[in-house]
Amino acid sequence: MEGSGQGSGNNAGPVDTVKSMTVEKQQVPTQLTLNKLPSLPQVLVRILDAVSQESADFQQLSNIIRQDSGMSARLIAVANSSYYRRQHGCDSVDRALMCLGIDTVRTLVITAAVKQYFSYFDKDHQQFMARFWRRSLVSAHCAQTFATLTGYNATSQAYLCGLLMDVGQLCLLAENDSEYLPLLVSAGEDDQQLLESEQQVMGTTHCDLGALLLDSWQMDNFMADALRYHHAVSGQIKHAHHLVKIVNLSSLMSMQTELSEQTLAVANALFGFNEDLMRELHARIFADVQRVAGGLGMTSDEEPEQGQRANRELGEKLGQITQMQALRQAMPGASGSDQSGHGAQDAIGRALYLSFGFEKYVVFFLREPQGTLEASLGGVTGTNGTADFVLNADADESLVQRSFMAQQVLASEPRGSSSSSVLDDQLRRYCRQRALICLPFASKTLRGVVVAGANPDTLAHYQKNTTLWITLLQQVATLFDAEPGHTDSGKSSESSDSVRISEAVHEVSNPLSVINNYLEILRLKLGDSKDTNKEFSILHEEIDRVGKILLRLNKPDALPETETVDVNTTVEDLVRIFRESMCAARDIKVILQLDPSLEPVLLNKAELKQVLTNLIKNAVEAMPSGGQLTVQSQGRVMLNGRAYFAINIEDTGAGLPEQVMSKLFTPGITSKGEEHAGLGLSVVKKLMDAMNAQIDCSSSDKGARFRLLFPVVRVPSGDSRREN
Template sequence: MQQIPDEILDAIESIHLPYMPQTLLRFLQVVDNDNASVNELATLVRQNPSLCARLLTIANSAAMRHGKEITSIEQCLITLGTRLVRTLAACLAIQSVFDRTAGDATYDYTGFWMHSLRVAEIARAFAEKINFPGSDEAYLAGLLHDIGQLMLLGGVGESYGALLVCSSDEDALLAIEGPVLGTDHAVVGAWLVDRWELTSFVADAILFHHNSAAEIAYADRLSQILWSAHVVSGIHNISTLTSEEQPPEMAAAESLLGLDLAEIAAVSVQSEEDVAVLAAAFGITPTDDPRTHPYSSITFENPVSGRSGDEAQAELESAVRDMSLLQSLQHNLFGHADEAEMLIAARESARILFGLQKVGFLSIDPDQRFLVAPDIAGQPPLLKRLEIRLEPPTSLAAVTTLGDHPSSTFDEHPPGDVSLVDIQVVRAMSSEGVLYVPMHGRKGPIGIMICGLSTLQYKRISNRITWMTSFAHISAVSIEACRELGYREQNLTRSLTDRFEKNARKIIHEAGNPLSIIKNYLKIVSQKQPADSGISQELEILREEIDRVVNIVQSLSRTDITAPSQERVDVNAVIEGMLALYGEAFFSDRHIVLEKKLAPALSLVSGERDGLKQLLLNLLKNASEALSDQDTLTISTNDKIRYKDGLYVEIQVADSGPGLPHEVMQRLFQPLETSRPGHSGLGLAIVGELVERMGGHITCNSNGAGTTFTILLPLAEMVDPA
């Protein structure tokens, strides 16, 4: 395979891609709508090769993919999440505007865009016709088959633009790319997809799409589909061709796919119609220019330098422009849930805006003594192990953090000495050098952004360092605001907790007195009963329940709640006691049939006696309220049930009622928001929490004809040291 020269590789690593403004604008509008579905966003991404390549690259990065390859657009959007996609979309728009206002040459991408979509549509149709299992994979390969052209244009710039200008078509472009650049757009496109580490031949298909018919005959099926789609897309008036008039490549496509000319022509015509409809929807007017690659159109003058010769005025106008462009970015950054999410969004934004690949962060620790790496996904592992002392500022990193201006290891006269710890940062970033950009909020410094760069990359971004400083400031302000909001929430929580504790102590005091009186009275009544009276046992159960209520009430005032100690509990005895206390009120008086099927000599479990009572009470009460006259409730136990990691006692509470409502099953063991008076769904939430706390498992089966709760509690012998 042809290798990419180092200078070209260095230039394209930033994946600086131009975008069709119409499709990017539509994507911005849709992604900003909270009601937009993933399918709507995915449809738009599929219509923009640059956007598709950029989002798939981010989603397949080590920080995002979490060991799982991402090939579908829907999966990509779900992985990134709406907030991050919205932030990235804003960055892509800002990047496009910045390039335009910075005086960069503009290009017409209409032919490129329509050609990419046509090849994608034809490839998908071919895949479906020949029953290839990956039609979406074929579409993706078609959409990105010429993405290398945009990468070279974004990375190499004017020198590649010169090749585009003197190329009449894609074949002519390919013929001069190799001799001039030492590589071509097919190799570069394949290199990009290879970085995603997919178990797919998408990269090979892109690499081979300009090979000869004789060579492609020995390639994989996806490569043959893409090659054929590319050939067919370049044949005009295909529907009027006869077998004798068709070019040799067309005959090769027929042979590869096993399709006849009429079938291929129908696919080609349909793709033209589909792309024309899309172009009209986006307000894109097809041009008469037959070129399918970008070509230079207009060069916009720099509105800053052209408007005024006064350098100070030019800087002021530049700052105003940057602030207006970055305002939406600040809004999107602050929309992320926490500081870690903000930093990840800032890193991905910097990669897009400034063409960076290696970006990291160091934050000032709470004691204001050290720079340390925040714990976010994608940070270089060695960076996380560094602690850089701030005072005295003996490193370039510390000097930059406390100062106002960026600095780099490439500077001839940096504001501070490049120390050994700076060299460690360079090594941690796996780069030739680093650029430090101070992150200052409104109240002072919070850290630095680190950009790992080569010498060539540093030269390329040197004219954007001022803008990078503005970006770092906006990121710092957003993080600072997030922290302040967190402090306010903590203070509010502390205030509410103090107020709650005071009220709880009053309630405990007032409730404790009558409960103590009732408990003492029950003791007196019990002493008056004959020794063999069954009433004494029932009164003892009542006294235990009063003790349990007292414990529950007292726990309201404890903010430092610790898990209760585990006991050896006789499940059958607890069930018998609960039924003796509540069986008549819950079931007999309501004419509900109660059945017990308790296994004899049941093993003891490790748990909380009061906790087991509480969860059983909730289940019995819920069943009582849900069942009607002559319905049945069965409570049963089984011993030594093997489940995954050991042996358990099983408790089943099954009823013949109507089953649980849909909203309960949707959020089982979570509190419900419901309009039913007196019902909040807290009972089941408490049951789930108690079972989990005792190291058990709980499941529920409810299909409209009864409900069964199955609880597994670990045997005491599994937990005890003995």
């Protein structure tokens, strides 16, 4: 490849080349250097938010990390290390996350945040990091866009190279900021001056250092070259690899708020892009990055106060995460937690002290049959069954009752105020504080209020960290279920069934998560393809639907959620699954007739898919030796003066026996044999009833036909609900 061995542009002889390679080998950034790479504090806070959740969302986490060069470099370096590296290297943030897993990523992110928080960042550091972040993100978006426009399939590689094009600057800054930062400040926006200064003072350039870093990860050689030559003049790279040219143009575009004639000429020379296209792309990408910056609270790169605020927020976020980790460690069953003491009551005391600093507290539990809030200062009701306090749950005579009724955290006025009751004064004296704070809670089986003493610092901390307090209280509330003396024997059977269901849902969720993750790994191995991506998205959606069906077992009375559904697309996706699996195996011809006039409607998509899956599966199983499956949608059907849309499912099987037709939707009635439970059509009928829809069936010896009629509920104009 022309230009691939040019280094910094010198014509070195064989001896010089060997010497240069030795020097380069010594200059590869170590893991110690990578651990010190700075990130934008505003982005770190968002990443910490994402990883600190109990069930961190993979895609959300990936989207945030992909906005930051430093964190992306850390993750990919670890994923490509000998401890984690698989047969194929990780050349994207998505691959790195899949390889490492959420727990490892959580540890890496928290460690990086702690190190950065305790590092000194002055005004020059903060301004450089803000500019660096914007330029990296613009470059990444440009590279991805140019790759798409020019047909370069590895768009994720292009994005990563654009994001990391100046990662060498972060390495130099992390290793020797006292020497390197003045070079950055004096060079300003002049990249060529910066390269000359780096070579003279540091003995290398950030381009070469970034390329060496990617080489050390055993990345595709051309990815390293993309970083090595991203400041080269266009004449040197006109015959270079496509990725090199993409990142070179992205680098040029990222440094200009207004496109220069030189950049427009390079775009035309490398890819034939005209001026109008470049200006449109430039405006759109810069606007996108500006929106992201606005979401992070970055209005200007020149305001040091923004960086200081972000660093304070980072410190607060680390404090909250530390508090959550300490609480989880203290919970019964946690590794290293103290299991001695007096069971749940001791655990509640430890948890409340670790979470809120409450040394003295009272817990009021709701007694549903009596409609009372009851508390005992000994923690549980005594052997004689008498509580120390008994309050009407629906009254507002005290702070405790008002907090429970409103389901809000409430704080009292200091002692002696006119609004305090005798009960409030008694509780205040018991808790040995001037004021009270009441925190309503709800566990799986219990509801109530935690009452504790509050000083001005406690109240101020709550007002500043309301969300944290609520999260901590949710954790603590799980302990109340284990406290003796608070179970309702009348609900023991129901409760045990609920526990068994919850356990089963939890256990089934684990293999579903594994399947989901390995599907993503398989997709990444197969590479980017419009067809395979569509197939995988359908599979992911079906697995998510299984998860939602399981979760409904825990909330059988929950009302179904409606959303904007493109019915034709939903039907097409389902038919695709059956056509390429069960239908192909049975030599069944599939005819799909979709009415283009059928507009999106408000519907529960999961329930619709469950109905269609049952009926299509039944139709396919009715044709073991081949036949024809017809699935048809109709956009407008009038019945008794009301508008419906219809879906028809027809097969050419043997039809349904008379005894099945007479009790079509009765559980246990089936024509498939003893190994089938006969629940499919009864489930279909219940789901159709829940959607206020109608279903009818006709059958003969030439096949069966199901007709589904759904009332048309149009999406209101401006409705923000979108199909997920």
